[in-house]
Amino acid sequence: MKICIVVDDYLPESIKAASKMMHELACEYHKLGHSVTVITPSPFINGKVQVLDIDNINVIKFKTGKIKNVSKVKRLLNEMSLSGTAIKSLHDFIKGNPHDLIVYYSPSIFWGSLVSKLKSEWKCPAYLILRDFFPQWAIDNKIIHEKSLVTKLLKFYEKKSYDAADRIGVMSPKNLEWFQNYYKTDKRLEVLFNWTSEVELSGKSSYRKKLNLEDKVVFFYGCNIGQAQDMMNIVRLADRLSSNEEAFFLLIGEGDEYELVQNAVKERGLKNFMLMPSVSQAEYLEMLSEFDIGLFSLNKHHQTHNFQGKLLMYMVQGKPLLGSINPGNDLKQIVEQYDAGLISINGDDETFYQNALKLMDEEKRLTISRNAKVLLSEKFVASSAAKQVLNCIK
Numbered sequence: 001m002k003i004c005i006v007v008d009d010y011l012p013e014s015i016k017a018a019s020k021m022m023h024e025l026a027c028e029y030h031k032l033g034h035s036v037t038v039i040t041p042s043p044f045i046n047g048k049v050q051v052l053d054i055d056n057i058n059v060i061k062f063k064t065g066k067i068k069n070v071s072k073v074k075r076l077l078n079e080m081s082l083s084g085t086a087i088k089s090l091h092d093f094i095k096g097n098p099h100d101l102i103v104y105y106s107p108s109i110f111w112g113s114l115v116s117k118l119k120s121e122w123k124c125p126a127y128l129i130l131r132d133f134f135p136q137w138a139i140d141n142k143i144i145h146e147k148s149l150v151t152k153l154l155k156f157y158e159k160k161s162y163d164a165a166d167r168i169g170v171m172s173p174k175n176l177e178w179f180q181n182y183y184k185t186d187k188r189l190e191v192l193f194n195w196t197s198e199v200e201l202s203g204k205s206s207y208r209k210k211l212n213l214e215d216k217v218v219f220f221y222g223c224n225i226g227q228a229q230d231m232m233n234i235v236r237l238a239d240r241l242s243s244n245e246e247a248f249f250l251l252i253g254e255g256d257e258y259e260l261v262q263n264a265v266k267e268r269g270l271k272n273f274m275l276m277p278s279v280s281q282a283e284y285l286e287m288l289s290e291f292d293i294g295l296f297s298l299n300k301h302h303q304t305h306n307f308q309g310k311l312l313m314y315m316v317q318g319k320p321l322l323g324s325i326n327p328g329n330d331l332k333q334i335v336e337q338y339d340a341g342l343i344s345i346n347g348d349d350e351t352f353y354q355n356a357l358k359l360m361d362e363e364k365r366l367t368i369s370r371n372a373k374v375l376l377s378e379k380f381v382a383s384s385a386a387k388q389v390l391n392c393i394k
Helices: 017-031 072-080 082-089 091-096 112-122 136-140 149-163 173-182 232-240 258-268 281-290 309-316 331-337 349-358 362-379 382-393
Strands: 002-006 035-042 049-054 057-063 101-106 126-130 167-170 188-191 217-222 247-252 273-276 293-297 321-325 341-345
Touching: 002 017, 002 112, 017 035, 017 057, 017 101, 017 309, 017 382, 035 082, 057 082, 072 082, 082 091, 082 112, 091 112, 101 112, 101 382, 112 126, 112 149, 126 382, 167 173, 167 382, 173 188, 217 281, 232 247, 232 258, 232 293, 232 349, 247 281, 258 273, 281 309, 293 309, 309 321, 309 362, 321 331, 321 349, 331 341, 331 362, 341 349, 341 362
Parallel strands: 002 035, 002 101, 035 057, 101 126, 126 167, 167 188, 217 247, 217 293, 247 273, 293 321, 321 341
Antiparallel strands: 049 057
């Protein structure tokens, strides 16, 4: 078959979980003998369109304005133009290359018009991999008002995105329950867990030595540094652990709270905290393989439930999980069922701190690391996700 994947973030520029997961999905389809094309925007290419071959995947990038690490207004305007720009830039490709299945990823919510156009031209079904309920999480975190004109505009595009799908996969049972109440539809809804096909690295790189962390237990965070994560939650934890000479926090990424974290660390005079901008995917994985604990945080105001893609990277590399999440998130139940990490509720700083102290013990980390690998192998493999999505055409 010919399968078209549409995603707003892709390799090689991005280290974010979405780009990695969708590339792994594409590679799984290639292994199964299918032909895969990825359509993705990029502000960095020369000309309107660039065609690449990445691991035998045909990647078509079309020129857009920046939609990552820019102001909210600029991002909104550039994202709103995604579908229109893609349709115009890829007109000849769309007309001359019918596919058998479209798989698109949200966020972004602005692919509805493009997917509808592709379905009309190609007469094929579309599967929406829905990982983020936007604009709802922005409403929950008081970034936008529920009854504002901006919210109405965003919900219009959100509905177009959902309406273009024949089947929608959300990331957990609690998300499925929430979405069924939030959005009334006769479309097929199902749980599609996040996935990975990554292999464990040796952990023999030299970043620990380069960063002078040879005697430290390193809490490693790599991904978006933004409001949805409540990054000050991690800063407060580092502050409480500042008297422990072994504990160290290394955060890598970009986002709208990068400067907030940077300033807070400086104001508090934290010597156990290092903040770094994004690195390449290969460098990120090498760094992760070398450090000790996979750290994550979710804002307590989220009403939806997020199993972050970076957790899978942590588990692949055998890192015990230390997390702080929103109330009701079934991530806590899944992780605790396998004893694959220590999870607290965002706002409960004392439990977050006590869990961090427990993971300072090497034997505890080793036990949880083994359990994390079991959880990964039983729930979150790319081959299972690929086959499940293919059921859309049956």
